[in-house]
Amino acid sequence: MKLNGSQIVGRCLQEEGVEVIFGLPGGAIMPLYDHMDKFPARHVLVRHEQGAAHMADGYARVKRNVGVCMGTSGPGATNLVTGILNAHMDSSPVVAITANVATSFIGSDAFQEADINGITIPVTKQNYLVRHVKDLARSMKEAFYIARTGRPGPVHIDIPKDVLVAETDFHYPDKVELPGFQPSLEGNMVQVRKAARLIEQAERPVILSGQGTLISGASAELKALAEKATLPVITTLLGISAFPETHPLSLQFPGMHGWVWANYAIHHSDLVIGIGNRFDDRCCGKYSAFAPDAKIIHIDIDPAEIGKNIRTDVPIVGDVKRVLQKLVPEIGKCADKRAWLRQIDEWRQKYPPKKYPDNTPVVYQPQVISALYQATRGDAIIVADVGQHQMFAAQHYLYDEPNSFITSGGLGTMGFSLPASIGAWFARPDKTVWCVAGDGSFQMTMQELAVMVVEKVPVKVAVINNASLGMVRQWQELFYAGNYQAVDLTGPPDYVKLAQAYGIPAWRVTKPHELQPAIGAAMAYPGPALIDFQVAKGENVLPMVVPGTALSEVIPDEAYVGGDDGGWPGDAQPRGEPVQAAGLRH
Amino acid sequence: MVSLFRQRGFAIDSLTIGRTHEPHIMRLTMVVDGSKTAVEQVVKQLYKVIEVRKVSDLTDDQTVERELALIKVTSKNATMRAEIMQITDIYRARIVDVAMGSLTIEVTGPTDKIESIIGLLKPYGIKEMVRTGLVVMTRGAMAGLERGREAIRAVS
Numbered sequence: 030m031k032l033n034g035s036q037i038v039g040r041c042l043q044e045e046g047v048e049v050i051f052g053l054p055g056g057a058i059m060p061l062y063d064h065m066d067k068f069p070a071r072h073v074l075v076r077h078e079q080g081a082a083h084m085a086d087g088y089a090r091v092k093r094n095v096g097v098c099m100g101t102s103g104p105g106a107t108n109l110v111t112g113i114l115n116a117h118m119d120s121s122p123v124v125a126i127t128a129n130v131a132t133s134f135i136g137s138d139a140f141q142e143a144d145i146n147g148i149t150i151p152v153t154k155q156n157y158l159v160r161h162v163k164d165l166a167r168s169m170k171e172a173f174y175i176a177r178t179g180r181p182g183p184v185h186i187d188i189p190k191d192v193l194v195a196e197t198d199f200h201y202p203d204k205v206e207l208p209g210f211q212p213s214l215e216g217n218m219v220q221v222r223k224a225a226r227l228i229e230q231a232e233r234p235v236i237l238s239g240q241g242t243l244i245s246g247a248s249a250e251l252k253a254l255a256e257k258a259t260l261p262v263i264t265t266l267l268g269i270s271a272f273p274e275t276h277p278l279s280l281q282f283p284g285m286h287g288w289v290w291a292n293y294a295i296h297h298s299d300l301v302i303g304i305g306n307r308f309d310d311r312c313c314g315k316y317s318a319f320a321p322d323a324k325i326i327h328i329d330i331d332p333a334e335i336g337k338n339i340r341t342d343v344p345i346v347g348d349v350k351r352v353l354q355k356l357v358p359e360i361g362k363c364a365d366k367r368a369w370l371r372q373i374d375e376w377r378q379k380y381p382p383k384k385y386p387d388n389t390p391v392v393y394q395p396q397v398i399s400a401l402y403q404a405t406r407g408d409a410i411i412v413a414d415v416g417q418h419q420m421f422a423a424q425h426y427l428y429d430e431p432n433s434f435i436t437s438g439g440l441g442t443m444g445f446s447l448p449a450s451i452g453a454w455f456a457r458p459d460k461t462v463w464c465v466a467g468d469g470s471f472q473m474t475m476q477e478l479a480v481m482v483v484e485k486v487p488v489k490v491a492v493i494n495n496a497s498l499g500m501v502r503q504w505q506e507l508f509y510a511g512n513y514q515a516v517d518l519t520g521p522p523d524y525v526k527l528a529q530a531y532g533i534p535a536w537r538v539t540k541p542h543e544l545q546p547a548i549g550a551a552m553a554y555p556g557p558a559l560i561d562f563q564v565a566k567g568e569n570v571l572p573m574v575v576p577g578t579a580l581s582e583v584i585p586d587e588a589y590v591g592g593d594d595g596g597w598p599g600d601a602q603p604r605g606e607p608v609q610a611a612g613l614r615h
Numbered sequence: 616m617v618s619l620f621r622q623r624g625f626a627i628d629s630l631t632i633g634r635t636h637e638p639h640i641m642r643l644t645m646v647v648d649g650s651k652t653a654v655e656q657v658v659k660q661l662y663k664v665i666e667v668r669k670v671s672d673l674t675d676d677q678t679v680e681r682e683l684a685l686i687k688v689t690s691k692n693a694t695m696r697a698e699i700m701q702i703t704d705i706y707r708a709r710i711v712d713v714a715m716g717s718l719t720i721e722v723t724g725p726t727d728k729i730e731s732i733i734g735l736l737k738p739y740g741i742k743e744m745v746r747t748g749l750v751v752m753t754r755g756a757m758a759g760l761e762r763g764r765e766a767i768r769a770v771s
Contacts, residue, residue, distance in 0.1 A: 151622050155665045175665060210665045333659035 034162045034193040035061040038126065039068040041169035044201045047097050049073060049088065049455050051081040051448075055101025056141055058128035060193040070097070073455070073484055076476040078105050080448035082112020083474070085123045087412060087449030090435050091456035093244060095122045095176050102129045103141030106187070107148065111442060113183045114152040118439025119267060120240060122181035124172050125149075131191040132160055146187050154182030162195040167202055174205045179212030180331040181244060212330060216347030216355060224302070224326045224343045225359035228258050231300035231324075233369045236260050237283070237312075240267035240438075241305015241329060241349045248272065248431045250353035251304065258363045260302065261373060263291045265312050267438040268305070270428035275407075280373065281427075284312040285574045286420040289380035292572070292580035294373050295320050303327040305349040308339040309439070310576075318579035328352050380585045382424065383571070387541055391565045394418055394493055398425035400544040401463060401491065404552060409461040410435065410453050414446035414470035416500040418493035420570045422465045444473030450488045451480055461489070461552065468494040468518055478531040481557040489551050490533075490559040492524050495566045503569045524561035535559040616643065616664060623660055625652045629682075629748030640668070644750050649674065677754040680725045683747045685711070686733065687719045689740035699739060706732045717742060725749075 032040065038061055042050070047070045054062040065072050075081040078100040085096030100109050106127040116123040129146075130139040146158040155175045157168040165188065172184040228234060242251050242264075248271050255262045255278050262272045263280045274281055283291040292314075295301060301323045306312070308327075313319045316338055324342040327335050328349060335344040345352055385396050398421050401411070407429055413422040413436040428434045435453055437445040450464035471492050481488055502516040528535035534554055536547040538561070551558035571586040620627050628646040635642045647657060654672055661670045690696040699718055703710055708722035722732050726749060733744070 150618050154663075207665060209662075209668045331663075333656070333663055337656065337659075 030199060031196045032199040033060075033196045034159075034165055034188060035064045036067075037162070037165050037197075037199050038169065038188070038193075039064050040199055041166055041173075041201060042097065043069050045095065045169075045173045047095070050097045050099055051075055051084040051088075051452065052099030052126075053078055053081060053101070053105065055103075055105045055128075057102035057130055057190045058099065058105070058193075059101075060190060061099075061126075061128060061188075073451075073480060075448070076479050077474065078108035079112050079444065080451075080474055080477040080480070082109045082123065082125060083115065083442075083445050083448035084452035084455070084477075084480075085125070086112060086116045086119075086121045086445075087435055087452030088456045089116070089121045089123055089181075089452070090119075090449075091410060091432050091453045093246065093432065095124055095173055096452060097124050097126065099126045101141065102127060102145070102190075103143045105141075106143055106145035110148060110152060111440075113149060113185060115437055115440045115442045115445060116183040117152050117154065119437065120181050120244065121183065122176040123183040124176050125153075125183060125185045127185070127187050128193060129158070129187050129189045132189045133191070135189060145185070149185040149187075152183070153185045154180075156185040156187070158187045158189075159192055160189065162192050162197045165192065165197075166199060167205075170202045171205050171207065175207070175210060179210070179214075180241075180329075213332070213346045214330070214348040214351055216328070216345045216352035218355065220343055220345045221352065221355050222359055224328075224345060224356060225361075227300055227324055227326060227343060228260070228302065228356075228360055229363050231298075232364045232366065233298045233372075234258070234260050234300035234302060234366070235280070235294050235298045236262045236272075236302045236304060237265065237295065237306055237308075238262060238268045238271050238304045239265045239306025240271075242268060242271040243305075243431055245305060245330075245349035245351075246431075247305075247350035247353055250350055250357065252276075253357050254353055254360075257357055258360050259366045259370070261294060261370070263287075263295065265306050265309070265438075266423055266436065269423060269434040270431050273429040274427040275429055282423055283580065284309075284314070285576075286424065286570050286572065287312075287574075287583075288382070288424070289572050289583050289585050290373055290376035292574060292583045293376045295323075296579065296581040297372075298323045301325050303329070303339075304353070305329060307331075307334045307337070310338070313339065314574045314580040314582075315578055318581070320580075380572070383586045385541075389541055392538060392541055392544065392562060393568055394421045394495070394562075394564050395425045396541055396544065397491065397493055397538075397562045397564065398422050398465070400548055401465070402426045404545060404548040405461055405463070409433065409463050410450075410457060412436070412446045412450035412453050412462065412464050414464075414466040415441045415443045416467040416470060416498070417495070417503065417568070417570045418465055418467045418470075418499070420500075421493075443467075443470040446470060447474045447490065448477045448480075450490075451477060451484075451486050454486050454488050462487075464488055464490045466490065466492055467499060468492055468496060468524070469498045471524075472518075472522075475527070478528065478533060478557070478559075482532050485556060487554075487556050487558075490528075490557070492559065492561050493564055494524065494561050495564045495568070496520075497566055499566075499568075500570070502567075506567075506569065507573075507575075524559065528559040533557050533559050535561065537561045537563065539563045616661070619660060619664065620657075623656070625657050625660075629746075631748040631750055633750070644748070646749050673751055673753065678751045679754060680749055680751050681723055682726055682729050682749045683721065683723045684729050684733070685719060685721055685743075685745050686736055686741060687712075687717055687743040688736050689716060689742055690718050691716060695739060699736065702732065702735050708732060 081098040085098035089096035130142045149156045176184045280291040326343040327341045328345040413419040446466045454462045496519045498516040525535040573584045631644045711721045712719035
């Protein structure tokens with residue numbers, strides 16, 4: 030049977046089991062949208078293509094399967110690029126489909142033409158410009174296969190308008206032929222045994238588990254390993270939720286704003302077991318001073334990550350789940366670790382998280398996160414944006430269920446959380462999803478509130494509003510002598526009114542005692558809801574490993590919140606009109 | 616691939632691309648400065664390019680290396696012309712074009728030979744020069760790249 034290019038795209042999406050497409054049409058992609066009503070997948074109309082890419086990314090991270098986004102040629106395609114790179118940096122399987130001007134116009138600077146194929150080369154795992162309709166089905170098959178296989182990543186397919194209308198016999202290939210793409214999955218048994226011996230001998234070991242454990246679905250295997258050999262588990266920012274944070278062996282997350290005990294544990298360890306991680310600079314501090322006494326085992330599916338940043342004693346290239354399934358039975362009797370666990374516990378007692386009394390004159394960001402944790406009983410998907418609130422969300426919420434913490438780690442894309450939380454809900458509509466965004470981040474993609482209303486996505490939005498670009502302000506305070514430049518966001522919008530304009534009920538919180546009632550009301554509302562949490566302006570995220578220093582040099586948190594929160598006046602006054610509960614009646 | 620090298624900050628000294636005896640397979644030969652660039656990372660990053668079938672680091676292999684250069688040299692008079700022709704003979708190079716006041720020389724060989732003849736021709740005045748970059752093949756009966764077709768040569 031002959032099908033045209035647009036119909037072929039629809040059939041390929043069907044073959045791949047795609048449930049939802051996030052996109053926005055335009056001139057070149059109109060032939061494809063002409064068939065959209067016949068596609069089995071649901072199409073979600075976004076308000077900006079960047080939102081589409083982040084939604085596909087958020088969906089992919091919660092579902093651990095491919096997310097699909099779409100845009101037209103030129104500006105539609107370039108608007109996707111930030112989202113595609115975000116997915117690339119965080120190994121998220123996204124297939125981005127764009128249309129381009131007709132092949133006869135390519136290279137002529139035609140209306141809405143962009144060399145998007147050239148632009149996406151460095152930000153994708155693979156990309157295609159499909160010049161002939163006969164290549165379309167194969168390209169689609171390869172795109173989905175490459176996106177989800179090995180170390181996942183985004184794949185971009187650009188289809189010229191004339192290819193979308195050209196016809197050919199449709200045949201979806203059963204398998205791909207990619208001789209240059211053969212990821213090693215199994216892990217070398219010789220290396221696995223070497224790793225087992227090191228684990229048996231280690232007296233001060235730690236696991237440093239990254240997102241690879243979540244991607245591989247290896248949480249059970251990780252737990253088995255940790256419990257069998259009594260290994261404290263540290264999860265990287267993107268690795269959070271792979272290991273239950275309420276587990277006694279969990280040390281939560283390390284690095285620039287990780288807990289002191291986690292950073293000390295890495296620094297003083299004699300064995301670091303890196304699992305599905307990439308020893309990123311934010312996680313490791315100064316590389317030359319990283320875990321100076323430790324041997325390093327590094328398990329990762331991407332050979333290019335091994336030895337890239339950190340010397341490795343035992344490299345194991347493979348899929349985390351399969352490698353751990355081989356490793357755990359190889360481990361025999363292990364060294365006594367009671368002294369090591371006692372030591373870590375002492376650090377925990379000595380450098381605990383800052384304590385916040387219930388009656389502080391203003392709300393502090395960690396109080397919001399703790400209140401969310403209480404209200405959700407830890408059973409929610411938290412999608413954090415980028416900045417101070419992101420670090421607090423990583424610190425003060427305890428994540429037990431895999432894939433319950435989603436954030437932009439590698440690229441640090443402000444504006445990620447609102448669209449990503451919509452994608453996350455499409456992946457797990459049974460879960461409570463909270464979008465936790467700073468006021469700066471929220472304003473970058475807030476137009477997607479419309480999608481939440483129109484598509485009936487009951488995501489709850491927490492705007493952590495310190496009326497500033499808080500992390501930049503913190504760095505200006507610490508590293509630029511308090512010369513605050515271009516970080517004050519005081520003024521519009523009124524987030525409560527903004528939400529109401531979209532038909533979203535909203536509340537404003539300015540005092541700690543208002544936290545639970547507002548969160549409770551937002552969660553009780555059956556649809557999307559928003560809370561404007563007006564928090565202290567001058568609060569800094571601690572602990573902190575200053576860039577260029579070692580994890581051992583981490584600056585601990587203060588014991589208690591003091592009267593001085595950074596010297597910004599007017600924190601006690603609520604910003605915007607004094608609306609306490611502005612819930613809309615529907 | 617050039618984009619990858621630029622992105623990762625790898626310094627390429629030369630890059631040649633051409634067909635092989637197998638249709639659909641192109642062979643790239645790259646020369647990178649191993650003192651400035653971690654060759655192991657170059658190899659690993661190249662393997663991440665899905666079209667890449669095989670990457671070989673030929674730094675320590677016995678190889679035949681060839682580069683071709685076309686050099687247009689000023690020759691003002693008969694004496695100069697004779698001298699240049701002599702140099703050309705010694706290097707087993709060929710004169711491929713003669714004009715009033717210039718000679719064009721074609722020379723093939725490993726990089727050091729090319730560098731050497733350039734050094735000798737420079738005093739006469741080089742008007743124009745073009746070099747192909749290095750192509751390399753391992754010595755012996757075995758195909759150096761067994762199943763694959765891309766080569767990397769690191770010069771330290």
